[in-house]
Amino acid sequence: MRTPGPTSARFRTLVVIYGVAIVLATLFACATRGDTDWWSVGALALLFVVAEHRDRVFIDETGLSGSIAVALAAAYFLASEGWVGGAFLCCALGGLYVPHVRGRAFSKIVVNSASFGLSALAASGVLSLVRALELSVGEAVLAFLVGVGTYWILNSLLLSVATAALSGERMRSQLFELIRSDTVMLLFGLGGGICGVVMAEVGVWAGLATLVALLVALDVFVISVPAGLTVLRSAWAIVLARGVSGGVAGTVGAVVTRGLAISALGAIAGLVAGMVAGAVVVVCIVGARLLMRHRHVDLALLAGLVTAESAFPVIGATCGVAVALAGMSAGLIVASGVVVVGSLAVVWRRRSRSVGPPVDDDVLMAAVVEAMLEGLPSPTRDR
Numbered sequence: 001m002r003t004p005g006p007t008s009a010r011f012r013t014l015v016v017i018y019g020v021a022i023v024l025a026t027l028f029a030c031a032t033r034g035d036t037d038w039w040s041v042g043a044l045a046l047l048f049v050v051a052e053h054r055d056r057v058f059i060d061e062t063g064l065s066g067s068i069a070v071a072l073a074a075a076y077f078l079a080s081e082g083w084v085g086g087a088f089l090c091c092a093l094g095g096l097y098v099p100h101v102r103g104r105a106f107s108k109i110v111v112n113s114a115s116f117g118l119s120a121l122a123a124s125g126v127l128s129l130v131r132a133l134e135l136s137v138g139e140a141v142l143a144f145l146v147g148v149g150t151y152w153i154l155n156s157l158l159l160s161v162a163t164a165a166l167s168g169e170r171m172r173s174q175l176f177e178l179i180r181s182d183t184v185m186l187l188f189g190l191g192g193g194i195c196g197v198v199m200a201e202v203g204v205w206a207g208l209a210t211l212v213a214l215l216v217a218l219d220v221f222v223i224s225v226p227a228g229l230t231v232l233r234s235a236w237a238i239v240l241a242r243g244v245s246g247g248v249a250g251t252v253g254a255v256v257t258r259g260l261a262i263s264a265l266g267a268i269a270g271l272v273a274g275m276v277a278g279a280v281v282v283v284c285i286v287g288a289r290l291l292m293r294h295r296h297v298d299l300a301l302l303a304g305l306v307t308a309e310s311a312f313p314v315i316g317a318t319c320g321v322a323v324a325l326a327g328m329s330a331g332l333i334v335a336s337g338v339v340v341v342g343s344l345a346v347v348w349r350r351r352s353r354s355v356g357p358p359v360d361d362d363v364l365m366a367a368v369v370e371a372m373l374e375g376l377p378s379p380t381r382d383r
Contacts, residue, residue: 011165015107018114018162022092025121029085036081040204044074045090047211048116052094054219066218067094068185069192071120071151073211076144076196077204079128087124092117111162119155123147148189187243188218198332206332213336213343220343241285242309246316249278250335253320270321278313279306315342 048070055065071091078086095113099105130143191214199207253274260266283302290302318338323331 008165011107011162014162014165015110018158019110021118022110022114025085025088025092025117029083029089032083032085034082036078036083036086037204040199040208041074041078041086041090043208044070044077045093047208047215048074048091048094049096051215052097052116054215054223065185066188066215066223067091067116068151068155068189069195069214069218070211071116072123072148072189072193073196073199073207075120075124075147075151076127076193077199077207079124079131080196080200082128084121084124084128087120088117091120111159115155115158115162118158119151122154123151126150144193145190148186148193152186152189188214188222202332203329206329209333209336213339216340216343220346224347241282242312244285245278245281245309246312248281249274249313249316250320250323252277253317254324255320257321257324267321267325270324271317274317274320275310275313278316279310282306282309282313311342315339 048067051066051070055067071087074090075084075087078084078090092113094116095109095111097109097112100108100112124147126147127144130140130147133143192211195207195211195214197207198210251274253270255270256273257266257270260269283306286305287302315338319331319335322334322338325331326334
């Protein structure tokens with residue numbers, strides 16, 4: 001909640017209600033704490049606060065923040081620890097947004113804390129119930145998606161109620177806008193939930209490392225892209241190809257490395273196989289797009305695109321081989337380090353340019369490829 005506006009009796013009443021809910025939820029969290037280490041809760045809370053301070057509002061009036069990933073990681077991990085109230089404490093601290101603290105905007109601090117914390121509490125409760133029911137794999141995955149949706153919808157609902165009370169606008173329109181702007185982050189919410197699974201099933205350090213890597217990659221490749229999401233949304237085939245190719249490359253790399261008895265030859269073969277598999281994914285996705293649009297495939301375009309997008313299969317395959325060689329916990333930490341270093345290299349490359357407009361390579365790639373696929377100028381040419 002960022003937009004200032006005149007206070008009203010209805011908004012002040014709502015702030016009091018949210019404040020009471022925060023107190024009650026805090027008492028519940030303190031009363032139900034088990035043997036969970038405070039340092040892990042503190043680490044998740046710190047990551048949530050940092051992610052919330054890295055938010056960005058784009059020119060198309062949509063906003064992005066990686067906090068949903070931390071919220072879902074905390075919700076799953078603390079549900080596995082039997083302390084659903086811990087998720088509330090982690091996320092409620094996200095309301096301490098520095099500009100609001102400096103401006104003494106206590107009402108907005110209360111609203112944000114309640115929205116983040118209560119949504120995480122509800123999601124953690126859903127995920128705790130899932131674990132208790134001992135569902136099948138398919139049912140557990142479906143219930144996991146329900147937990148992610150619980151946070152997403154409840155957070156949007158609580159914020160829309162407060163925004164409507166403050167501005168006097170209809171709550172339905174506010175809710176729709178919040179849900180629409182946050183839809184793109186659902187994928188990262190799922191990723192954060194998987195990090196929570198890693199924290200619970202593999203190790204806390206491995207889970208925190210993967211969560212940090214996810215937040216860094218999200219910040220570099222989504223939130224900090226100069227032109228925002230408009231271009232990347234228009235070239236959804238490229239975005240999809242990048243994500244899927246990296247995942248497939250990592251999986252194939254790990255399987256091949258393990259299949260060859262985890263030797264030096266196995267590592268090399270796993271790296272090569274993963275890179276090839278990732279390249280095949282790019283070819284399949286973009287080729288299918290070309291076939292649907294133009295009934296033919298441009299081989300020169302595909303070859304150039306595979307070359308330009310080779311970094312993602314390389315990173316994915318390297319991560320997969322690292323997991324196979326070092327074990328799940330150590331491998332995930334190494335893989336996370338690879339992702340962080342690669343992302344920081346992209347940041348350095350962006351900032352090292354002193355000539356020309358601040359246009360990112362990702363933006364140029366997405367715009368050019370989309371223009372070639374469509375045979376039309378990019379719809380973002382005026383931005």
